[in-house]
Amino acid sequence: xxxxxxxxxxxxxxxxxxxxxxxxxxxxxxxxxxxxxxxxxxxxxxxxxxxxxxxxxxxxxxxxxxxxxxxxxxxxxxxxxxxxxxxxxxxxxxxxxxxxxxxxxxxxxxxxxxxxxxxxxxxxxxxxxxxxxxxxxxxxxxxxxxxxxxxxxxxxxxxxxxxxxxxxxxxxxxxxxxxxxxxxxxxxxxxxxxxxxxxxxxxxxxxxxxxxxxxxxxxxxxxxxxxxxxxxxxxxxxxxxxxxxxxxxxxxxxxxxxxxxxxxxxxxxxxxxxxxxxxxxxxxxxxxxxxxxxxxxxxxxxxxxxxxxxxxxxxxxxxxxxxxxxxxxxxxxxxxxxxxxxxxxxxxxxxxxxxxxxxxxxxxxxxxxxxxxxxxxxxxxxxxxxxx
Amino acid sequence: xxxxxxxxxxxxxxxxxxxxxxxxxxxxxxxxxxxxxxxxxxxxxxxxxxxxxxxxxxxxxxxxxxxxxxxxxxxxxxxxxxxxxxxxxxxxxxxxxxxxxxxxxxxxxxxxxxxxxxxxxxxxxxxxxxxxxxxxxxxxxxxxxxxxxxxxxxxxxxxxxxxxxxxxxxxxxxxxxxxxxxxxx
Numbered sequence: 001x002x003x004x005x006x007x008x009x010x011x012x013x014x015x016x017x018x019x020x021x022x023x024x025x026x027x028x029x030x031x032x033x034x035x036x037x038x039x040x041x042x043x044x045x046x047x048x049x050x051x052x053x054x055x056x057x058x059x060x061x062x063x064x065x066x067x068x069x070x071x072x073x074x075x076x077x078x079x080x081x082x083x084x085x086x087x088x089x090x091x092x093x094x095x096x097x098x099x100x101x102x103x104x105x106x107x108x109x110x111x112x113x114x115x116x117x118x119x120x121x122x123x124x125x126x127x128x129x130x131x132x133x134x135x136x137x138x139x140x141x142x143x144x145x146x147x148x149x150x151x152x153x154x155x156x157x158x159x160x161x162x163x164x165x166x167x168x169x170x171x172x173x174x175x176x177x178x179x180x181x182x183x184x185x186x187x188x189x190x191x192x193x194x195x196x197x198x199x200x201x202x203x204x205x206x207x208x209x210x211x212x213x214x215x216x217x218x219x220x221x222x223x224x225x226x227x228x229x230x231x232x233x234x235x236x237x238x239x240x241x242x243x244x245x246x247x248x249x250x251x252x253x254x255x256x257x258x259x260x261x262x263x264x265x266x267x268x269x270x271x272x273x274x275x276x277x278x279x280x281x282x283x284x285x286x287x288x289x290x291x292x293x294x295x296x297x298x299x300x301x302x303x304x305x306x307x308x309x310x311x312x313x314x315x316x317x318x319x320x321x322x323x324x325x326x327x328x329x330x331x332x333x334x335x336x337x338x339x340x341x342x343x344x345x346x347x348x349x350x351x352x353x354x355x356x357x358x359x360x361x362x363x364x365x366x367x368x369x370x371x372x373x374x375x376x377x378x379x380x381x382x383x384x385x386x387x388x
Numbered sequence: 389x390x391x392x393x394x395x396x397x398x399x400x401x402x403x404x405x406x407x408x409x410x411x412x413x414x415x416x417x418x419x420x421x422x423x424x425x426x427x428x429x430x431x432x433x434x435x436x437x438x439x440x441x442x443x444x445x446x447x448x449x450x451x452x453x454x455x456x457x458x459x460x461x462x463x464x465x466x467x468x469x470x471x472x473x474x475x476x477x478x479x480x481x482x483x484x485x486x487x488x489x490x491x492x493x494x495x496x497x498x499x500x501x502x503x504x505x506x507x508x509x510x511x512x513x514x515x516x517x518x519x520x521x522x523x524x525x526x527x528x529x530x531x532x533x534x535x536x537x538x539x540x541x542x543x544x545x546x547x548x549x550x551x552x553x554x555x556x557x558x559x560x561x562x563x564x565x566x567x568x569x570x571x572x573x
Contacts, residue, residue, distance in 0.1 A: 263492065
């Protein structure tokens, strides 16, 4: 089986899963509109996060030029190109603003904690900002993909410098827009609460899941042409180190936020954690500490795991799953503060949005060669790290 | 033949060294030498060469295991220290929190882990690679200074059980080196 046939097969499966998910979600929508929106927001944030993470890694790769990035660049570009389509899928969230977000409700003006924030948290400005985020991300995704495609045809090295010149300032714009996006879409579900570390914490998690997805894909495709000719153990080692680094960074940022709020113990801050450590949600938090940090941390310390594609694949699959749990734990307690409540619609919406996202991703992936063949840096293996 | 063997064995040798102009022949030579059964060998290059550590039979690095154990010890020690201070030695209620307020211990635990792991990494590295080393026989070879510029060296040491001054020299010469040199001890 050729890699293209494999990708076509996955695209078809994704489309089938997506259609099944859409049908189930529609049933959920007809039964309970409020529950549908709550589940949809979670699924939407998780899968859009894949695209946002891909764009972030792409900008990082073009800026620093590491050889690890060349082998996953086409995955990243395909992931980033899904963002304009995800902009369409935000429409249900925008239509349900007054159901999802307390600040968008008619009675919000009576709450003094929200009233002082209405200059920022109001429906027109929220919609405008969301449109702006997607416009900016789409421009970067398009500019970088276009130049990368041109480089495939011409092999002109000026294009590489051009992409770097775009990406370095682009990284600043990206981190700012992504920070504001997560503050808007997720943090404002509990509008009385705020945390300055939140945007970066969320973004690092989404970059981590994008790394996990692209590396998993690379590991599966590694025995096919054209990957088999270029991939070395060192490529996986470098990528494994990046997963390790982002896992630790996620833990560092998450714990920092927790420690500061726990130490302050202020009435406007601590309820956010009281909700997330309450019945049921507390067990999810312990699960995250163990499987989003402790277990992958200990496993990824080992050099052999990072150098072997099959082992790294397993860790990446785990990370793809625990990221979903983390997004769930961040989003849903806003709706179910007293105890955990997993509904079947949660799974239906994950299937629907996930099926759509993955089929878009594989479709975009198949429109270009799977490796940037004219990039001369592809010929050289990354420099070997002996110890770590 | 007989005299050659006697002359060579009379001079005390640290080993035999071959020099190469490119990293690839060195890599091939190192692989050949290892497969011929030589174990006491070392390679010297002006830049990292992919796969070379593997080729000369470097399998795993014990320092990383020491560092891991030191990190665990540091973390346990840091947490234990904080626990002992706050719960056993000076049990004061602060801000209405329980005595064992573990989130507050984590930064110290983390710092102690990093401290012990780093010291172990640096000291363990120096202890196990034998640095600082004011004298090393390989510098007796005149052209060896080029190991930090544009030459690649493979040295088979005389302490290797498979080492024989004549046979090893012949083996090195057939690897197509630029030169084969004796290294005085």
